[in-house]
Amino acid sequence: MPENSSFDVIISGAGLGGAACAIHLKESGLKIALIDKAVFPRDKICGGGLSDRATNALKRMPANAWENFLESCNYLHLEGISITSPKGETATLNCPVTYGYTVIRREFDAFLLKEALKSNNIKLFSIEKSVAYEYKNEEIIVHTNKQKIKARLLIIADGFNSLLARQTDIFEYKEKNAAVCVQTVFQNPSQKINEKNIELYYPSRCLPFYFWFFPLHDGSVNLGFGVKSNVLRKEKKHILEIYKELLNSDKHIQNKLSGMQQISEPQVALLPLQRLNKRFSAERIMIAGTAAMLVDPISGEGIGNAMLSGEFAANQTLKCFRENNFHASFMKNYDASLKKRLSSEFTRNRMLLELFNHEWLINIGVHKVIANNNFKIKIEEMLIKNTSRWKLVNPIFYI
Numbered sequence: 001m002p003e004n005s006s007f008d009v010i011i012s013g014a015g016l017g018g019a020a021c022a023i024h025l026k027e028s029g030l031k032i033a034l035i036d037k038a039v040f041p042r043d044k045i046c047g048g049g050l051s052d053r054a055t056n057a058l059k060r061m062p063a064n065a066w067e068n069f070l071e072s073c074n075y076l077h078l079e080g081i082s083i084t085s086p087k088g089e090t091a092t093l094n095c096p097v098t099y100g101y102t103v104i105r106r107e108f109d110a111f112l113l114k115e116a117l118k119s120n121n122i123k124l125f126s127i128e129k130s131v132a133y134e135y136k137n138e139e140i141i142v143h144t145n146k147q148k149i150k151a152r153l154l155i156i157a158d159g160f161n162s163l164l165a166r167q168t169d170i171f172e173y174k175e176k177n178a179a180v181c182v183q184t185v186f187q188n189p190s191q192k193i194n195e196k197n198i199e200l201y202y203p204s205r206c207l208p209f210y211f212w213f214f215p216l217h218d219g220s221v222n223l224g225f226g227v228k229s230n231v232l233r234k235e236k237k238h239i240l241e242i243y244k245e246l247l248n249s250d251k252h253i254q255n256k257l258s259g260m261q262q263i264s265e266p267q268v269a270l271l272p273l274q275r276l277n278k279r280f281s282a283e284r285i286m287i288a289g290t291a292a293m294l295v296d297p298i299s300g301e302g303i304g305n306a307m308l309s310g311e312f313a314a315n316q317t318l319k320c321f322r323e324n325n326f327h328a329s330f331m332k333n334y335d336a337s338l339k340k341r342l343s344s345e346f347t348r349n350r351m352l353l354e355l356f357n358h359e360w361l362i363n364i365g366v367h368k369v370i371a372n373n374n375f376k377i378k379i380e381e382m383l384i385k386n387t388s389r390w391k392l393v394n395p396i397f398y399i
């Protein structure tokens, strides 16, 4: 296998976590190899919802990434979120900051990668799959399906199925906490939908997960849902059978999709919805994004966390090179920064996910938002300011 010239840093995965990391390193002068098995633009199964964590991550990027996003990407700026209970009542919350935008992942990911590649210290190896790594002297060597690439530091950001993350002894994935998801796009051939809210609908069959309807800039709707993997085992059904059954029998879904046609094949993917992992780094290694299972357990959002962890990995990279220290104990600063930001949020949202198993509680909560304006305002404030959200895990709060 040919051995390539060495780099300072290898980033495996040029998705949002990898590209965000590269963008934060593009003015560092470090020589970076960015490896991706795909050729961009490439599709990614996703709802395409950008929350404030993602938009804030974009705003913190150097070289006007945020302005470039607004100028060159298609997006829909959202006004809020509607939540529909299993009973079929819909409550609408106005929080444009929290639920910011919807994008098409194919475009958005290609945009972010293009931002990273504006710097000539970043070399992209596309259509190249990272399969393993090994330590050698003061370096780490990534074996791809084509060659070996050497560097002093490796950032693993190659998503849920990461082979490199699975090779580390810090990898944690709990299948029982994963959602099996279906995602597709619908469009009304004669009329664009003019919706500015994303909607989460909680059919009893999907609890504690939801069915999402995310309006897109072109008047189409990105939709999908998740169910617990053990529900599928119990029902002895494929997720696509459940999808068809929901479309054929659920009144709320039928109303939403009335006059619309499915314009893309439904795709299936797993989404890890677990507690925050204990470790994200090892000697000369950091793991970012979904390779590190950084997906919010209640909302399924992973875009903002991928970009945030990419940024934190870049910050730690700069420290490593400044101090010439790549030891596991020093890399733990990266773990600490992620835990400081995400630990309490993940714990709370895992608890909230348990509550969302109870149909009656969602029915009561949604009804209270509709019937009690003060309660509605309180929830909107929690969502906008990210304060007092621990109240949400107390069932009494909804009664």
Ligand SMILES: Cc1cc2nc3c(=O)[nH]c(=O)nc-3n(C[C@H](O)[C@H](O)[C@H](O)COP(=O)(O)OP(=O)(O)OC[C@H]3O[C@@H](n4cnc5c(N)ncnc54)[C@H](O)[C@@H]3O)c2cc1C
Pocket: 012, 013, 014, 015, 016, 017, 018, 035, 036, 037, 038, 044, 045, 046, 047, 048, 049, 050, 051, 128, 129, 130, 131, 157, 158, 159, 160, 161, 162, 163, 181, 182, 183, 224, 269, 270, 271, 288, 289, 290, 291, 294, 295, 300, 301, 302, 303, 304, 306
């Ligand atoms: C159905 C579904 C809906 C979702 N909806 C939302 C949503 O609306 N909002 C939200 O915030 N999050 C959502 N998420 C989560 C979000 O998609 C992920 O958390 C996010 O894409 C993580 O980014 P990443 O960069 O870590 O990984 P990815 O986006 O998966 O990127 C990984 C990259 O690595 C490459 N790669 C993979 N393996 C290798 C390899 N061996 N070698 C080299 N390259 C490799 C891939 O080609 C890819 O480009 C959803 C997820 C699913 C499954």
